[in-house]
Amino acid sequence: MSATEANIPLGEAAWELPSRGKVGMGSLIVAESAIFTIFVVAYIFYIGKSLSGPTPREVLRVPIVGTICLLSSSFTMHWAIAALRKGRSGAFRAFWFLTFLLGAIFIGGTAIEWHHLIYQENFTIQTNLFGTTYYSLVGLHASHVIVGLIGLAVIMILAVLGKIRPEHTERCEVFSLYWHFVDAVWVVVFTTVYIVGR
Amino acid sequence: MAWPALPLLVLLAATRAAALASPTNIFAPASTPAHSIYRLSIFELEVLGAIFVVVSSLLAYAAIRFRDGRQEGQAEPPQIYGSNQMELAWTVLPVLIVVVLFLSSAQVIHRVQDAPEPPGSIEVTAVAHRFWWEYRYPQLGLVVANELHVPVSDPSRPTPTYIHLLSADVDHSFWVPRLAGKTDLIPNHPNDMWIDPHQSGLYLGQCAQYCGTEHAKMLLRVYVQSRDEFDRWAQGQQQPAVTSSSVAVGSALFISKACFACHTIGGTIAAGKAGPDLTHLMSRDTIGSGSVPNTPDNLQKWVRNPAVFKTGTLMPAQDLTDQELQQIVAYLVTLR
Amino acid sequence: MAASTDSLPRFAARKNALAVIYEWLGTADHKKIGLMYIVYALVFLVVMGVEAVLMRIQLAHANSSFLSPEVFNRLFTLHGTTGVFFVGMPILFGFGNYLVPLMIGARDMAYPRLNAFSFWMTAFGGLLLYASFFAGNSVAQAGIAPDVGWFAYAPLTATAFSPGHSTDYWNLALLVAGVGSISGGVNFIATILGLRCPGMTLSRMPLLVWMNLVMGGLVLVTISPLTAAQLMLLADRYLGAHFFDPQAGGSVVMWMHFFWIFGHPEVYVLIIPCFAFISEIVPVFSRKAIFGYPAMVAATTSIGFVSLGVWAHHLFTIGMPSYGNAFFVLTTMVVAVPTGIKIFNWLATMWGGRIRFATPMLFAVGFLFQFLIGGLTGIMLATAPFDWQLANSYFVVAHFHYVIVGGILFSIFAAFYYWFPKMTGRLLNETLGKWNFWILLVGFHLTFDTMYVPGLLGMPRRIYTYEAGRGWESWNLITSIGVIFQGVAVLIFVYNMVWSYLRGPLAGNDPWDAWTLEWATTSPPPEYNFAQTPAVRSRRPLWDIKHPEDPDSKYE
Numbered sequence A: 001m002s003a004t005e006a007n008i009p010l011g012e013a014a015w016e017l018p019s020r021g022k023v024g025m026g027s028l029i030v031a032e033s034a035i036f037t038i039f040v041v042a043y044i045f046y047i048g049k050s051l052s053g054p055t056p057r058e059v060l061r062v063p064i065v066g067t068i069c070l071l072s073s074s075f076t077m078h079w080a081i082a083a084l085r086k087g088r089s090g091a092f093r094a095f096w097f098l099t100f101l102l103g104a105i106f107i108g109g110t111a112i113e114w115h116h117l118i119y120q121e122n123f124t125i126q127t128n129l130f131g132t133t134y135y136s137l138v139g140l141h142a143s144h145v146i147v148g149l150i151g152l153a154v155i156m157i158l159a160v161l162g163k164i165r166p167e168h169t170e171r172c173e174v175f176s177l178y179w180h181f182v183d184a185v186w187v188v189v190f191t192t193v194y195i196v197g198r
Numbered sequence B: 001m002a003w004p005a006l007p008l009l010v011l012l013a014a015t016r017a018a019a020l021a022s023p024t025n026i027f028a029p030a031s032t033p034a035h036s037i038y039r040l041s042i043f044e045l046e047v048l049g050a051i052f053v054v055v056s057s058l059l060a061y062a063a064i065r066f067r068d069g070r071q072e073g074q075a076e077p078p079q080i081y082g083s084n085q086m087e088l089a090w091t092v093l094p095v096l097i098v099v100v101l102f103l104s105s106a107q108v109i110h111r112v113q114d115a116p117e118p119p120g121s122i123e124v125t126a127v128a129h130r131f132w133w134e135y136r137y138p139q140l141g142l143v144v145a146n147e148l149h150v151p152v153s154d155p156s157r158p159t160p161t162y163i164h165l166l167s168a169d170v171d172h173s174f175w176v177p178r179l180a181g182k183t184d185l186i187p188n189h190p191n192d193m194w195i196d197p198h199q200s201g202l203y204l205g206q207c208a209q210y211c212g213t214e215h216a217k218m219l220l221r222v223y224v225q226s227r228d229e230f231d232r233w234a235q236g237q238q239q240p241a242v243t244s245s246s247v248a249v250g251s252a253l254f255i256s257k258a259c260f261a262c263h264t265i266g267g268t269i270a271a272g273k274a275g276p277d278l279t280h281l282m283s284r285d286t287i288g289s290g291s292v293p294n295t296p297d298n299l300q301k302w303v304r305n306p307a308v309f310k311t312g313t314l315m316p317a318q319d320l321t322d323q324e325l326q327q328i329v330a331y332l333v334t335l336r
Numbered sequence C: 001m002a003a004s005t006d007s008l009p010r011f012a013a014r015k016n017a018l019a020v021i022y023e024w025l026g027t028a029d030h031k032k033i034g035l036m037y038i039v040y041a042l043v044f045l046v047v048m049g050v051e052a053v054l055m056r057i058q059l060a061h062a063n064s065s066f067l068s069p070e071v072f073n074r075l076f077t078l079h080g081t082t083g084v085f086f087v088g089m090p091i092l093f094g095f096g097n098y099l100v101p102l103m104i105g106a107r108d109m110a111y112p113r114l115n116a117f118s119f120w121m122t123a124f125g126g127l128l129l130y131a132s133f134f135a136g137n138s139v140a141q142a143g144i145a146p147d148v149g150w151f152a153y154a155p156l157t158a159t160a161f162s163p164g165h166s167t168d169y170w171n172l173a174l175l176v177a178g179v180g181s182i183s184g185g186v187n188f189i190a191t192i193l194g195l196r197c198p199g200m201t202l203s204r205m206p207l208l209v210w211m212n213l214v215m216g217g218l219v220l221v222t223i224s225p226l227t228a229a230q231l232m233l234l235a236d237r238y239l240g241a242h243f244f245d246p247q248a249g250g251s252v253v254m255w256m257h258f259f260w261i262f263g264h265p266e267v268y269v270l271i272i273p274c275f276a277f278i279s280e281i282v283p284v285f286s287r288k289a290i291f292g293y294p295a296m297v298a299a300t301t302s303i304g305f306v307s308l309g310v311w312a313h314h315l316f317t318i319g320m321p322s323y324g325n326a327f328f329v330l331t332t333m334v335v336a337v338p339t340g341i342k343i344f345n346w347l348a349t350m351w352g353g354r355i356r357f358a359t360p361m362l363f364a365v366g367f368l369f370q371f372l373i374g375g376l377t378g379i380m381l382a383t384a385p386f387d388w389q390l391a392n393s394y395f396v397v398a399h400f401h402y403v404i405v406g407g408i409l410f411s412i413f414a415a416f417y418y419w420f421p422k423m424t425g426r427l428l429n430e431t432l433g434k435w436n437f438w439i440l441l442v443g444f445h446l447t448f449d450t451m452y453v454p455g456l457l458g459m460p461r462r463i464y465t466y467e468a469g470r471g472w473e474s475w476n477l478i479t480s481i482g483v484i485f486q487g488v489a490v491l492i493f494v495y496n497m498v499w500s501y502l503r504g505p506l507a508g509n510d511p512w513d514a515w516t517l518e519w520a521t522t523s524p525p526p527e528y529n530f531a532q533t534p535a536v537r538s539r540r541p542l543w544d545i546k547h548p549e550d551p552d553s554k555y556e
């Protein structure tokens, strides 16, 4: 006896599944975490193993302002989403813009620091193991921030054009997961580079 | 269903029969580390062989016994969804086997790796180069190439050889199966191993980590000698090279051509380090790291163009006239 | 089932060729993408097989000069890299893509366009690898194709030892393909968790779906470390960084660890979908429900987790401290327990069944037998002291071809014979299938049984030639002869596919009298898979329909 589609019972109404957006973003975050883990392990393994100077203590300045900005941007992002959910699109746009601004300040800080290191300290990725691991780990994180900023900007433009409405909360929220992740990674990178490694 | 020959058993029988002839058989140990490994591996083969026989018999039985057509009727067989007792059984049993195998491995790991170095042992530093071996004997002030000499170790008065493993370029691996398992030579990552051969003789092996074009021809030769013979060999190697005036032209050419930049000849100004030490070249049986026998004829071919024996060797072909070539080789063959 | 030719809907309206190509290139349909993955991988299977044949000709005799060392070294690098990344991964992703949405009663993958992206990234990676033949040569004498081996140990990959661009092609090809695989993994997970049809709780998913879920999860955490390590290598080669540069104090051992943190779980990424095929095929042809479904799920998941902690068994010879070696012996051997559970559960499924030895089942039983041996030789390698002898010898080569060819390839053949009717609407020819099986079986055993022995006799791998008198010659000759049989078997298979695609008997919806949802729709399924979303009440929805008097739902 052979079964055909006609015999199959049809869908029942009450059937809840996890949101595929969140699952997808969660999976991406797992993969990204694995990438960062490898870079962090390399960083920690090479602490103090450089054959020549400079050492982190000699050249690194702790990016306090940037860190504060980036961490606060998680809160503004959270409030933006909450506002959107409640349909307060003005507040949404304001918080969203603030998030973008804080992220931009962070990345600007990194740019200034790198400029200083490269041109004043003559310290590049080729200098020694510290340079190699420092620029790649911080650079990897910075590139994630930049991707995040691009995403933020796109949504911001859509918002200004009035294309973002409360029914888009879910999608914005999925994007916000990415931003929170980038933030959380910074905590790890910061600890590794500026506390443990210094 | 007829199964093809039971590979594991064939393998066991075949290795015993055909293979005893092989000079690199891992089942013919001649030194303590190799012996410990051998005993462990035989035990393990017995355990795994038993598992293999049991599981494959069950498989064969199920495949034959429950074949379609052996049973009457077209109805579906009774559906069985699982059985906790049975599943527990085939979880616990393997766990026990794993524990046994783990403990026996851990014991051998400890015995081989953590053995303390007894006084009176020989120390050798082996430096792997892309495609040849350098051996230094710090206690004897010696540097030789490609053919390692060590004394026999009498089990009642052991004189094992401790080998300190370094690499000058990429990863290599030191593997003489009858003496010990392999250990890698890794740049910036010194390693150690030890051997205590019980019988004199020549033991073969080869580099066992892919290191580039001529990885295949980075052969290992370990000469195990009685203590007297070994001491005599060492004394001979400690002498500077003898030069006779009859080969003065060749010896001068060695310096005026590029040779001296890469090769050392003790007692001359040739002190290059990129190639094997040639001070006592003719005391070696082979050239090119075991590639070909060391005969004047082969030497001549080698110096003209080493690539005929070893395509990817790092010694470049030398631009020599036939006459120069002969003069140089005439000089080389005096390096006893 | 009469073999009337032109009654499939596909043949009804012939479109012009350009439109067809356009449709395939731009498609986001999971079935078309799945088929593209599969065809792409089959092409590369033949390519890497030809590379293997060339190597085997060279190795058939001692002191052979059929190939130069440079060419031989490129061949095994390409053969291994192609095999793992452009045959194994894509073919399994292809089957997963095709089957998972059908089996969970969905219309497509969660992200159809991301899915197309994954495929094209993988495809591009393969082309990039082989493009090195044409463009890798920039510095005089630098190799035209990569020759660093598939695990590309540092510092052989440093510019000093590997000038030119061949290594960059290797690196970029795998980076690109890796991005494709990671996005594929994301897609699998989102699809399986997010698109199941009503009633299909996690504990009712077919095992194939479960195992693809685990595979997807493994992909996320294993390919990414490789991507990270490759970014480091890229920085070393292009920006002058020193990650793997011993001159600057860098550690080449770090590359080894990073590579195998990827490399070991990777082999389980390959084998777990094969476990999935076997878990579907063995029950159907034994006419019994899978034995111990919960245990199978638990075993798969624990293999996934444990496999993350065993990588250094590839590194027993690098001089780890003794407790490190012992630790990795233990973790590695622990994998035998869940794997054993699977083997025994499949056996128990066959036990008391009514086994029909159609071609898929023949291949499945071949898989069980060969995987058993391959796994047991894995345990020998996992014993660190034994591995000090066996590492980097032909014993290792034999071990992994036993699990890859004897395990993965056999189960892929099983899957082809089983699902080809669903994919094309036509059955593969059974007689040719039996020839395919028996010739491959003979060839496989000739080739790979004999390969263990030279390993035990001290023959290292990756050598382009060897001297006579080591006791290796006759074994190598038999190994090489076996490849001829394998080649013939592969040719029979290709012929069978082409012939059956055009002429094979029509399959109908459910030729094997099977139990999972894909057999409820037409063969091949329509673009939307199911006209209406189905609902399930047990693990074997079609069994319930066929046996209303005794449905599975009563027992779960």
Ligand code: HEA
Residues within 6 Å of the ligand: B051, B055, B093, B094, B095, B097, B098, C267, C268, C270, C271, C313, C314, C315, C332, C333, C335, C336, C337, C339, C340, C341, C343, C371, C372, C374, C375, C376, C377, C378, C379, C381, C382, C383, C387, C390, C391, C392, C396, C399, C400, C403, C404, C407, C408
């Ligand atoms: C699909 C691929 C696949 C699979 C499934 C496996 C499975 C296993 N492999 Fe293998 N392996 C490879 C592919 C694979 N391997 C590859 C490609 C390489 C080489 C890479 C390279 O160097 O190029 C390699 C190399 C490799 C090494 C390194 C060798 C070296 O380079 O020195 C080791 C060492 O431990 C190892 C071990 C194992 C073990 C223990 C398993 C286990 O998972 C096997 C478990 C299964 C069983 C044990 C059988 C069934 C169990 C029972 C019947 C229960 C009872 C049994 C017991 C209690 C023992 N493998």
Ligand code: HEA
Residues within 6 Å of the ligand: C045, C046, C048, C049, C050, C052, C053, C055, C056, C076, C077, C079, C080, C081, C082, C083, C084, C087, C088, C149, C150, C151, C397, C401, C404, C405, C409, C447, C461, C462, C463, C464, C483, C484, C485, C486, C487, C488, C490, C491
């Ligand atoms: C998916 C993975 C996969 C598959 C399927 C295979 C399949 C085969 N492999 Fe391979 N192999 C690897 C993965 C794989 N291998 C890896 C990862 C390595 C390690 C690389 C490294 O060290 O870096 C390796 C290394 C490797 C070596 C060791 C090289 C060395 O160390 O020097 C050898 C040597 O014999 C070999 C042989 C074979 C053979 C004979 C087959 C056969 O099964 C192939 C059968 C297929 C065909 C024959 C082709 C199809 C048919 C035709 C084209 C018809 C015409 C042909 C004839 C009539 C003969 N492989």
Ligand code: CUA
Residues within 6 Å of the ligand: B128, B130, B131, B171, B172, B173, B207, B208, B209, B210, B211, B212, B214, B215, B216, B218
């Ligand atoms: Cu040295 Cu291989």
Ligand SMILES: [Cu+2]
Residues within 6 Å of the ligand: C263, C264, C267, C311, C313, C314
């Ligand atoms: Cu492994």
